[in-house]
Amino acid sequence: MDIKIKHEKRFRRHKCVRAKISGTSARPRLCVFRSAKHIYAQLIVDNEKGKTLSMVSSQELKKEKKQGKITIAKEVGKLIAEKALEKKIKKVVFDRGWYKYHGRVKAVAEGAREGGLKF
Numbered sequence: 001m002d003i004k005i006k007h008e009k010r011f012r013r014h015k016c017v018r019a020k021i022s023g024t025s026a027r028p029r030l031c032v033f034r035s036a037k038h039i040y041a042q043l044i045v046d047n048e049k050g051k052t053l054s055m056v057s058s059q060e061l062k063k064e065k066k067q068g069k070i071t072i073a074k075e076v077g078k079l080i081a082e083k084a085l086e087k088k089i090k091k092v093v094f095d096r097g098w099y100k101y102h103g104r105v106k107a108v109a110e111g112a113r114e115g116g117l118k119f
Contacts, residue, residue: 014098021095028053030080030092030117032099032108039073039104041080041112043092054083073104077111084117091118 021029033040042055056079058072084092092112099105113119 010098013100017096017098021093027091027093028084028089029095030084030112030119031095032097032105034099034104039069039076039108041076041108043080043084043089044095053087053089054080056080056083069104070107073107074111074114077108077113078115080108081112081115081117085115090116094119 029044031042031044033042038058040055040057043053045051045053056076058076060079061072061075063072084090094109094112096105096109101109109119
């Protein structure tokens with residue numbers, strides 16, 4: 001697949017997702033960023049200002065023997081849910097960005113649901 005077409009599809013997907021999603025103080029946006037090695041999740045309250053309440057990354061976790069990226073992503077989801085519940089936030093809007101909802105992004109969402117967040 002041509003790299004230009006791949007980036008166009010990614011940009012189009014990101015535009016469609018962000019058109020439907022916005023974070024408020026009542027329901028902040030749970031934004032996920034995925035790199036090759038790590039995964040990051042953050043709670044963003046205000047879309048215009050981009051104010052972040054809390055952030056969790058896979059770098060904060062203690063790595064045990066032979067943990068896969070998906071299990072680490074699930075732990076990141078549980079940690080962000082824990083931090084959100086400390087700030088008395090129970091409902092969030094899930095923002096997957098330009099990523100497809102599968103693999104590590106899906107694992108973060110499942111971990112956050114297991115942690116007590118509602119989407």
